[in-house]
Amino acid sequence: MKVLSSSEETYRLVDQMRMEGKRIGLVPTMGALHEGHLSLVQRAKQQCDMAIATIFVNPSQFGPNEDFQKYPRTLQNDLNLLADKGCDLVFTPTNAQMYPQGHSTFIEPPSVAEAWEGPIRPGHFRGVATIVLKLFQILPAHVGYFGRKDYQQVAVIRAMCRDLNLPIAIEACQTVRESDGLAMSSRNRYLSPSERQRALGLFRALEAAEKLIQEGCISGRQVEQAMRKELETSLVDSIDYAAIVHPDTLESIETIDSEVVGIIAARLGATRLIDNATFRLT
Amino acid sequence: MKVLSSSEETYRLVDQMRMEGKRIGLVPTMGALHEGHLSLVQRAKQQCDMAIATIFVNPSQFGPNEDFQKYPRTLQNDLNLLADKGCDLVFTPTNAQMYPQGHSTFIEPPSVAEAWEGPIRPGHFRGVATIVLKLFQILPAHVGYFGRKDYQQVAVIRAMCRDLNLPIAIEACQTVRESDGLAMSSRNRYLSPSERQRALGLFRALEAAEKLIQEGCISGRQVEQAMRKELETSLVDSIDYAAIVHPDTLESIETIDSEVVGIIAARLGATRLIDNATFRLT
Numbered sequence: 001m002k003v004l005s006s007s008e009e010t011y012r013l014v015d016q017m018r019m020e021g022k023r024i025g026l027v028p029t030m031g032a033l034h035e036g037h038l039s040l041v042q043r044a045k046q047q048c049d050m051a052i053a054t055i056f057v058n059p060s061q062f063g064p065n066e067d068f069q070k071y072p073r074t075l076q077n078d079l080n081l082l083a084d085k086g087c088d089l090v091f092t093p094t095n096a097q098m099y100p101q102g103h104s105t106f107i108e109p110p111s112v113a114e115a116w117e118g119p120i121r122p123g124h125f126r127g128v129a130t131i132v133l134k135l136f137q138i139l140p141a142h143v144g145y146f147g148r149k150d151y152q153q154v155a156v157i158r159a160m161c162r163d164l165n166l167p168i169a170i171e172a173c174q175t176v177r178e179s180d181g182l183a184m185s186s187r188n189r190y191l192s193p194s195e196r197q198r199a200l201g202l203f204r205a206l207e208a209a210e211k212l213i214q215e216g217c218i219s220g221r222q223v224e225q226a227m228r229k230e231l232e233t234s235l236v237d238s239i240d241y242a243a244i245v246h247p248d249t250l251e252s253i254e255t256i257d258s259e260v261v262g263i264i265a266a267r268l269g270a271t272r273l274i275d276n277a278t279f280r281l282t
Numbered sequence: 283m284k285v286l287s288s289s290e291e292t293y294r295l296v297d298q299m300r301m302e303g304k305r306i307g308l309v310p311t312m313g314a315l316h317e318g319h320l321s322l323v324q325r326a327k328q329q330c331d332m333a334i335a336t337i338f339v340n341p342s343q344f345g346p347n348e349d350f351q352k353y354p355r356t357l358q359n360d361l362n363l364l365a366d367k368g369c370d371l372v373f374t375p376t377n378a379q380m381y382p383q384g385h386s387t388f389i390e391p392p393s394v395a396e397a398w399e400g401p402i403r404p405g406h407f408r409g410v411a412t413i414v415l416k417l418f419q420i421l422p423a424h425v426g427y428f429g430r431k432d433y434q435q436v437a438v439i440r441a442m443c444r445d446l447n448l449p450i451a452i453e454a455c456q457t458v459r460e461s462d463g464l465a466m467s468s469r470n471r472y473l474s475p476s477e478r479q480r481a482l483g484l485f486r487a488l489e490a491a492e493k494l495i496q497e498g499c500i501s502g503r504q505v506e507q508a509m510r511k512e513l514e515t516s517l518v519d520s521i522d523y524a525a526i527v528h529p530d531t532l533e534s535i536e537t538i539d540s541e542v543v544g545i546i547a548a549r550l551g552a553t554r555l556i557d558n559a560t561f562r563l564t
Contacts, residue, residue, distance in 0.1 A: 011447075104445060106390040107387065107389065107390065108388040108390045108408075109387060110387040130446075137449055138447045159384075160387045166419050
């Protein structure tokens with residue numbers, strides 16, 4: 001497995017692979033890899049000739065009061081995991097390389113960035129859209145792989161690619177969960193044992209929503225109330241949102257008459273977790 | 283010469299050319315072509331295997347009080363001129379194709395967009411940066427050709443490409459002038475005979491600046507005053523700016539101690555013209 005940190009060298013190599021007719025799959029990550037990330041690499045291996053990962057903790061997507069400094073950095077372990085999965089190339093740039101002095105161009109993200117995470121994390125999707133576009137230029141892949149756990153992020157990236165005509169397909173892959181249901185996240189390691197237990201509330205709330213919809217409830221409001229009740233019962237410390245939304249527009253759904261998505265953001269101590277699930281009418 | 287309006291078909295064709303190892307030169311235009319544009323196509327022909335032009339009057343770079351509606355549209359003549367120059371492919375998308383319903387992602391342009399044209403044409407460089415990035419994705423060329431007449435535009439595009447890691451080289455080509463010195467522009471056709479005469483003030487002001495600098499004047503302020511005096515003598519109707527700036531940052535220069543650029547924007551009736559020239563110390 002090759003590990004490169006120069007964007008020029010990386011572009012030359014990936015462009016050369018393209019010229020050789022190889023289909024290229026890209027998995028952008030911030031490191032601190034878990035089974036969720038590795039499932040993306042696995043999917044890229046299955047669907048493409050070359051599986052490439054990037055590891056970069058992107059400062060521009062963290063707010064001033066967020067966890068950029070303490071975000072887990074486990075590079076050597078990450079590289080071992082990627083090598084085990086048969087990853088062909090890893091791009092690990094420095095901050096100075098991605099944001100050199102004078103860098104001042106950003107992506108103004110699509111309107112699907114405006115709700116939910118948008119107002120709670122001002123500038124987050126601007127940073128995400130900018131780094132993803134940059135990575136798509138440095139590593140001109142055919143397919144980009146992202147986890148559905150970050151549901152709104154995937155919607156933002158899809159809309160950006162459509163609006164800016166980026167010649168890449170976006171694959172959203174299933175959320176990978178711990179055996180008890182907690183969605184895997186690099187931030188789970190922040191949780192104390194008590195927080196780890198109470199964090200199950202997010203999964204339980206999504207289960208409650210699914211049950212209610214399968215029982216025939218078509219009121220988005222009622223399902224949201226059931227999710228909130230479950231979150232409170234599980235003693236999460238606070239709820240940023242718990243909503244039933246349209247799968248593409250992420251607008252709140254009043255009457256459930258087709259596929260919808262339940263999205264949740266909640267806090268356990270200083271840790272903020274998100275989760276989601278797609279519900280189909282039966 | 284092939285003429286395409288579908289972005290998907292165009293991408294496929296240009297990507298295929300790339301895969302065949304062809305070097306591709308791109309000349310983005312808004313049509314209403316003149317010798318300035320054609321010199322860009324000629325340069326692309328010289329330096330590349332395929333010369334591609336785009337014709338699209340981009341609504342997002344016009345302000346609400348600007349000339350989007352009346353901007354000259356001379357498609358058939360433009361295509362004839364491009365064919366005569368040996369252009370290989372022309373991309374002529376519709377507004378609905380470039381900005382379909384729901385389009386909401388834009389480029390927040392680099393800081394070099396903030397001065398001069400920036401505050402006078404709010405949103406202009408945001409629109410320029412967005413359309414140029416979109417065209418660079420649909421037509422993945424090796425080199426993009428732009429006229430130096432739009433000096434700040436070239437600086438904005440160069441900075442965007444650097445900041446967003448776009449894998450394309452930007453070539454800025456010499457301004458082409460009428461025999462009396464007026465810089466060629468699609469907007470020159472708006473000028474009445476009197477305005478056309480008085481429009482020479484921009485060129486004369488740049489000549490005056492050059493003369494003064496060659497005589498040893500090193501005060502940016504004094505050179506600016508000389509440019510303004512010449513513009514007033516030539517009876518332009520108003521001056522938006524006349525400045526001596528740094529060639530890269532476009533910041534005003536107090537003391538001329540290396541290469542500088544004189545930039546001018548002035549109005550003749552309802553028509554706004556810009557021009558510039560680079561001055562080297564002798």
